[in-house]
Amino acid sequence: MSDNFDVATIGSEYKYGFVDEVKPVFKAEKGLSRRVVEAISYHKGEPQWMLDFRLKALEIFESKPMPKWGGDLAGLNLDEIYFYAKPTDKRDARSWDEVPEEIRQTYERLGIPEAERKVLAGVGAQYDSEMVYHQVKEELQRLGVIFVSIEEGLKHHEDLFREYFATVIPPEDNKFAALNSAVWSGGSFVYVPKGVKVDLPLQAYFRVNTAELGQFERTIIVVDEGAEMHYIEGCTAPTYSTDSFHSGVIEIIVKEGAKSRYTTIQNWSHNMYNLVTQRALVHKDAYHMWLDGNLGSKLTMKYPSSYLIEEGARSDILSIAFAGSGQHQDAGGKLIFAASNTGGSIVSKSISKGSGRSSYRGLIKVYEGAKNVKVNVECDALLIDEESRTDTYPYMEIEDDTASVGHEATVSRLNDEQIFYLQSRGLPEDEAAALIVRGFIEPVAKELPLEYAVELNRLIELEMEGSVG
């Protein structure tokens, strides 16, 4: 046992598992139906076209079979899920004082207001089905940056909203995109005008408190020509004995010469099904990075995608997955090259521990006529225990003879020699193991904002406690 280890934290591995004493002001009946969809639309006071869109999407959802690939969805019973829970009547409070006391306390506990003051350009906080808080620094507002809840986006910027909504991910895309299109609630609407560079990250923080709730946030991000932006999404939930469900849709448009980055640190409680569709359209000479960290949830199925649709576009996908006992992280990424002189990379690092399973699933597609595409994929899996498991499913579809596509993957276990070496320098075995694991994910982790990197390190230390020897 290590001396400088905080013994008190052991056993409470998931430190965000507390339950808040918050009762929703409105909760739709359990299960999914036309009535539920209409109720959601009614509560949001939406225009008719949106209700029509939702109902059409519901039909599409019902017509599509459940995916048979990926994770085991047998335990996901949609009849037992609440599809909408409104925590408060006040949406998009501009000050934390306007957020109901109990909810504000939760975010205090999660450290959000403090982070907002120190390191963020703006914060959005979603509690159950609605964004309870949204604020962006004043100077950015003056520059025309829009950072509001998706509902406010629809209400106050309807033209801009309609121009992009469901254009990157139509409801037909997949069953869960259709589901989200029918019942979406919450999420952000972000617009960064031409040439505006937002230096600090914008952060959205998602919290599910109600048991058996489905959270279906919908986010649209438009980074206009030459603009720059970094958006961070964080997620936590209480640990209930029953399962919860999160199924977001994130649409990003990166216009000519723009740069954007979308970071997810998903740390849902281990009773969460997390099925997310996120996709970026990357235009001429623009750049988009997905940094996808999957640490929590029972099952995650999430493959951030970039479509490089104009010349010179580039995109990188960095992925970290940590699957502990009972968890399945089915993550990865897709890069679709539809224009010449485009390029990108996927780097995936996964760790499986106990009976945990991490799967990499990816697609590299180069369309005929997309000349001089260069893309490289690197997947490394680390297996801690005998019953740990990892899979790699990379698809490469290459239709152009000027493309240069590489994929390499390795599977390794914790290396005894490395552990002995570090031990011989005085580090206890657990710490040595944690250090090696941290080193393993370092190439991806170094891209994380500092406070998240610290959080990730802490988590790994906890997870590695008692895992060797």
Place this chain on the structure above:
Amino acid sequence: MANQLEIKNLYASIEGGEPILKGVNLVVPKGQVHAIMGPNGAGKSTLGKIIAGDPSYTIEKGEILVDGENILEMEPDERARKGLFLAFQYPVEVPGVTNANFLRLALQAKKGGEVGVMEFYNKLQKALEVLEWDESILTRYLNDGFSGGEKKRNEILQLMVLEPTYAIMDETDSGLDIDALKVVAKGVNAMRGPDFGALVITHYQRLLNYIVPDVVHVMVDGRIVTSGGPELALKLEAEGYEWVKELVVAGS
């Protein structure tokens, strides 16, 4: 006995395999540098790894005493905290972990608490200076992509920062050119003093020109067969190992 590293009648084998050490007896008092020489396969490196606690070996019998305390049941990290240090023959690469971070963690582990930034930095500066090394080495990953010489030099850097009581240098000279060898020796010599003992394992006499030992032991077939002063190393260099092998035959 306090103030010495003592190996008593040590028998050991590779896990599930042949015996390698067949009754090693050896004492390295604090303040002295001892060398172990011997032909390939004599068990020299095995001895070094066993002292450090390499789990791939099985101890059949015997004792290893650090200042009178038997360490055989201790984990490698406990041994390190007791003041032992093995400079590996083949230092291990640990990608993603910077040299600086690793050194600080190891120093903290040894001291059992936080190490002040300035204290740490000063120690590093001093060591780097002796080793004629650039600070950029600190931000590189631990041995990752290092050349053979850089790896050996990095072992000495760790030695100097962690300041063990007893160091075992396992073929630290192998694969080094003469300039690198001098630098490495300079590092070890900087450590010499009344509170430091070392056991230098080498196949060649060359290293001992730069790290002059107080005592030279010759190991053959898992045993120390003879010991003497620095002149013994010169004799081995000149005459080879044949005559000591005969000692073994005669003795057995």
Place this chain on the structure above:
Amino acid sequence: MELTSTLSRDLVLEVSKNLGEPTWLLEQRLAAWETFAKLPYPTTRTEEWKYTDITEVPFEGLALEQPAGAPLRSREELPEAVQARIAQADLAGFAVFVGPDLVYAELPEELTRQGVVLTSLHQALRSHPEQVQAALFKAVNWSDLVGTQQNRPDNSKLPALNAALFTHGVFLYVPRGVEFSKPLGVFKYLEGGKLSAGRTLVVSGANSQAVYIEEYVSPAQVPASVNLSATEIVLDSGAKVRHAHVQTLGEGFYHFHRQRAHLGRDAALNDLVVNMGATISRADVQSQMLGAGSYSEMLGLYFTAGNQHVDHYTLQHHVADHAYSDVLYKGAAKDQSRTVYAGLIKLEPGAQKTDAYQTNRNLLLSPDARADSVPQLEIGANDVKCSHGSSTAPVDATQLFYLMSRGLPRHVGQQILVKAHLADVLRRIPLEALRAHIEGIIEEKVKL
């Protein structure tokens, strides 16, 4: 337009009766037929067939090629293409099938004396009934699928059809401890225009050593024809088998091959698949490491031109511990042709100390060529070394420039680099005559 199927349960009964088969075999055929009749054909929605569309293949529009009871021929009467191959194949012994009929066999006295058998499966049903019954359908059948969790039953459709309606087969038996290192070969000459279905059963006893080559040959152009082949290789403890499947069928052929080896303790298989011919060809090559310490090298070579489509699937299924498997499949595609490689390394829990590797390298030589590559891992044990790699790229521009700067015209430089790309696999084949043959095919194709 819905055509009446040429296939039926009655046809199964007829084939079995004509071949004078024992009841157990008929029962197996009928069970296979039930499965075939029940399953849909694989479509591009079937995971393993994602990139190979077989809707145009007339499985049920062609007559089944049945044995004509053709008599044995003299060596001079064999088809010319086969004679030419025999002349340069440097074989210890060989058998020749024309369609489903075994027309020629030659096995050295020395091997016969040691109990080595190379004959038709139906001959073996009479001479070695126990050995055949114990092994047939054990490795390749109509129900036992191992693969990713996405694997669907329709992937058994064609093996079921083969099992129900195969009209001929090869039986190679190598008794315990018997060793030979000069290859035995079987040539299958197909005239085309029919549905052909044959099987190969290789049974190698403990500590035996054998080398076996199966080649598929036809005229260069044939009307639409289907060939279904199934190869089962059973390796007892310590057995060593080198096996090659070489397909140079003509344009018009649709060739579907399923192969699986069962490797016992310390058994070693060196496998090679060469797909150069046919309009669409698919080889599904599997090794199951059932015994500790077993070893499977799986090599593949393909080079497509025109409108060819070639699809390879490999499975390295590690059940036992301390086993080793290594896949290297390399190919090139020119014109409008397509190549597909998919493979899976699957480690069951308990397959500790496994070393498993998988590499696929593709060269695209024209703007209309296409390569799909899906190298997959499913790893259920932690103390293992597993890695895979895949790359698809054009001929290396720097290398080409270097060659051209030495005075070689561009097309010659390209030809050299294509050959160099494929040579990686070739140099791992120690059979000189076979290597020369494959080099010849590549040489011809590269200049087309």
